[in-house]
Amino acid sequence: MVKIFLDPGHGGTDPGAVGNGLQEKSLVLTIASLVRDMLLDEYLDVEVRMSRSTDVFVALSERSRLANQWGADYFMSIHINAGGGTGFESFIHSSRAARTVQLQNTVHDAIMEQLSVADRGKKSADFAVLRASSMPAILTENLFIDRVSDANLLKDAAFLRSVARGHVNGIVRAFQLQRKPGSGGGSVYRVQSGAFSSEQNATQLKTRLEQAGYQPFIRLEGGLYKVQVGAFSNQTNAEAFAVELRSKGFEAQVFLS
Ligand SMILES: [Zn+2]
Structure with missing residues (x-):
């Protein structure tokens, strides 16, 4: 323990x-x-x-x-x-x-x-x-x-x-903690609108999203600047949010992490 x-x-x-x-x-x-x-x-x-x-x-x-x-x-x-x-x-x-x-x-x-x-x-x-x-x-x-x-x-x-x-x-x-078997408890469905090797490009997208009323932030992961717009514990809610983003002209993908 x-x-x-x-x-x-x-x-x-x-x-x-x-x-x-x-x-x-x-x-x-x-x-x-x-x-x-x-x-x-x-x-x-x-x-x-x-x-x-x-x-x-x-x-x-x-x-x-x-x-x-x-x-x-x-x-x-x-x-x-x-x-x-x-x-x-x-x-x-x-x-x-x-x-x-x-x-x-x-x-x-x-x-x-x-x-x-x-x-x-x-x-x-x-x-x-x-x-x-x-x-x-x-x-x-x-x-x-x-x-x-x-x-x-x-x-x-x-x-x-x-x-x-x-x-x-x-x-x-x-x-070296071990995950509980079958625990989906911590699963987070991240809605991402873009991933860039250039921080400037990520910042431009973040600004556009902010102008559209969203609260995005940039995560640096695996050498890429990822623009995340939302995080949900429920996959259906994450997918619905992605559909909304696409309807406003943004790219949106859901990732489980
Ligand atoms: Zn303090």
Whole structure:
């Protein structure tokens, strides 16, 4: 049994970073809850606990204490950045134990595969939750709440699912979790309107879709910039959405992932 401790940052009286009508504390709770649900629904032999599953304040020392007391195998703290940058970065403690570095490489890369955003790098810092947790620990900073383009992505439910999926994929690879037999629970039918080797072409299509009232985003996968317009758990709904897109002059294909 692999024990994963998820730590959505902030909460309660501490909103974390705020900007563009968003609060860090609620975004990270959404992402962490999705990560928990995906892991428990789709994978065998994994247990998940969270430092908080509601909008409450939990002290930093308490977060690590809970994970240590439980004997977690991995501590994953989830945050949203602020301060004028853009993109994704991850942190481990400055002591950089070999296993912790290895896990950061796996998890960071899995998240970047899901997101078409700037990679700000694999970093280290003396953060309290990383220092005080006795198991390998990572802290992810998922885009910038005070950057309009990042905030627009964070307002998109499908994008938050991709952020969560990246965290899940990283855990699955790092701990070699096995899928539940026959679990369709995590299947997502992605509706894609185009795939390009040129980022500029992908951006042009994204702009056209936005002008038509959709909320597309670009995922870099296998060297291609894929313009995704929607994601559905139900194939019929995905196909119906693809038909609608085609009726408005866009290409649309449904992929199961
Ligand atoms: Zn934070």
